Amino acid sequence: MKRILLALLLLISAIPAVMVSMQFVDHDDDAPPQSAAPMNPEQQVIRGAYLARAGDCMACHTARGGQPYAGGRAISTPFGTLYAPNITADNETGLGSWNTKDFWRALHHGKSKDGSFLYPAFPYPNYTKVTREDADALFSYLQTIKPVHQVNQEHELRFPYNYRILLAGWRALYFTPGSYAPENKQSVEWNRGAYLVQGLGHCSACHTTRNAFGATVDKSDLAGGLIPIMNWYAPSLTSDAEAGLGKWEIAHITALLKTGVSPRSTVFGPMAEVVSQSLQHLTDSDIQAMAVYLKSLPQNDPPPALDTAQPDKATADRILQTGSKIYEKQCAECHQANGQGIAPAYPPMSGNRSLTMGSAVNPIRMVLNGGFPPSTEGNPRPYGMPPFGQALNDQEVAAVVSYIRNSWENRAGFVSPQEVNRYRSIPLD
Incomplete structure (x- = not known):
C-alpha cells in the first residue's frame, strides 16, 4: 500500500512539469507528412483492412453480439472498467469527423481528437511504432466501416484513476512516442x-x-x-x-x-x-x-518463482500417488501414459514448458474449465479438453496438476488446494 501511495505522489508531482512543457512544445505536430504519391485509394483500404487484422482491432472495439467496430465492449482492469469506443465512420459517435492527422495523433501520441489523454488500455505505447503510411491506410479502412450511431459509454474507474489529468504524470514516467527504427544489422x-x-x-x-x-x-x-x-x-x-x-x-x-x-x-x-x-x-x-x-530473442533461464510453499517428501509422495491415479483415469487416454500426447490433437505433457512454469495458473484453469484451441483454416476441427471442475475437488485438481508438473521429464513446484480454489470461480475470459 505504501508503494502505491508513493507512486501516486510521483505521478501527481510529475504533472506540473509535464503541463508546463506542453505549453511550449506541441509534439503532436511531429507527424510525418503524407506521401506525395499516395497509393491507390482502393489498395490503401485493402491494406488498412489487413492492418486492422494484424492489430486485432475488432477484439476490443466490438461488443459481444454488437455491430463490428461500434465499441461498447467492457475492458476490466485493476483500476475499474473501461469501455472501448465506437470507431465506425459515424460523424457524431465514431471517427466520421476525424482526419488522418487526428488518427495519427491517437496511435502515435495517445491523444484523442480534442487533445485529451487516452487511457493506455488502448495500447498506444505499442502503436506509437506504427508508420504514418500504415496509420493512414488503417484510418482509410475504418472510414469504410458502416457508420453505427452508438454513444460511447463512460468509463467506470475508481478514485483517483477517474481523473484523466493523472495520465500526464503516467505518460511522463512511462511513455515516449517513437516510430519503429529498423536494425541495419538485421535482415x-x-x-x-x-x-x-x-x-x-x-x-x-x-x-x-x-x-x-x-x-x-x-x-x-x-x-x-x-x-x-x-x-x-x-x-x-x-x-x-x-x-x-x-x-x-x-x-x-x-x-x-x-x-x-x-x-x-x-x-x-x-x-x-x-x-x-x-x-x-x-x-x-x-x-x-x-x-x-x-x-x-535473447534467451535466459532464471529459476522459477514458485507460487506456493512446497510439501515435505512424504506429503509430496502421497500427492503424486493420488495424482497418478487421477491422470490414469481421466487424462491418459488422450495425453498417453508416457505423457507424449498425440500431436497435434492432444499436446504432450512431458517436456511441455507451459506446464512447468513458476505460476501454475494456466494448467489449473485448463483442468477446471477445459477449453479449445482456435478453429482456424489450418486446424478447422480442433480437439478440445473437457472441464473437470465439477468432477474433481480442489485437492484432486491440485494432485493431478502437481503430478503432471513432476512426472516424466518435468520438474516443477507442487500446487496447493488453496491455489486451485482461488481460480475455481474465475471465468475463462
Whole structure:
C-alpha cells in the first residue's frame, strides 16, 4: 500500500512539469507528412483492412453480439472498467469527423481528437511504432466501416484513476512516442517481424509484467506476466524455462501462430482468440517474419518463482500417488501414459514448458474449465479438453496438476488446494 501511495505522489508531482512543457512544445505536430504519391485509394483500404487484422482491432472495439467496430465492449482492469469506443465512420459517435492527422495523433501520441489523454488500455505505447503510411491506410479502412450511431459509454474507474489529468504524470514516467527504427544489422524479414511484434501486434501488452499502475516494465519486455483480471499467465518469450522459442524450429513457431497448434504446443485462453481473430489471417510471409524475430530473442533461464510453499517428501509422495491415479483415469487416454500426447490433437505433457512454469495458473484453469484451441483454416476441427471442475475437488485438481508438473521429464513446484480454489470461480475470459 505504501508503494502505491508513493507512486501516486510521483505521478501527481510529475504533472506540473509535464503541463508546463506542453505549453511550449506541441509534439503532436511531429507527424510525418503524407506521401506525395499516395497509393491507390482502393489498395490503401485493402491494406488498412489487413492492418486492422494484424492489430486485432475488432477484439476490443466490438461488443459481444454488437455491430463490428461500434465499441461498447467492457475492458476490466485493476483500476475499474473501461469501455472501448465506437470507431465506425459515424460523424457524431465514431471517427466520421476525424482526419488522418487526428488518427495519427491517437496511435502515435495517445491523444484523442480534442487533445485529451487516452487511457493506455488502448495500447498506444505499442502503436506509437506504427508508420504514418500504415496509420493512414488503417484510418482509410475504418472510414469504410458502416457508420453505427452508438454513444460511447463512460468509463467506470475508481478514485483517483477517474481523473484523466493523472495520465500526464503516467505518460511522463512511462511513455515516449517513437516510430519503429529498423536494425541495419538485421535482415528485412527480421525487421518486418520486429515491427509487427512490437507495434500492431502489441505482444508486450500481455507477455510483459506490469507495475502497480499498469505500465509494462521495460527491463522484462516479453519476459512473461499475469494478465490482470483475466488471470491467465502469458509466458515469457525470452526464457526456455517457459515459452522461450530459441530452441524451437521456425516451422513449429509459424504453425502455432498461424493455426494455434504445433508439435510442441497448443494455444488456449486469450491467445486462442488472438490466433482466431488476428494471426491466422496474416500472410505466410508475415507469420514467418514474426517467427524469425521471436526465435532470435535473447534467451535466459532464471529459476522459477514458485507460487506456493512446497510439501515435505512424504506429503509430496502421497500427492503424486493420488495424482497418478487421477491422470490414469481421466487424462491418459488422450495425453498417453508416457505423457507424449498425440500431436497435434492432444499436446504432450512431458517436456511441455507451459506446464512447468513458476505460476501454475494456466494448467489449473485448463483442468477446471477445459477449453479449445482456435478453429482456424489450418486446424478447422480442433480437439478440445473437457472441464473437470465439477468432477474433481480442489485437492484432486491440485494432485493431478502437481503430478503432471513432476512426472516424466518435468520438474516443477507442487500446487496447493488453496491455489486451485482461488481460480475455481474465475471465468475463462
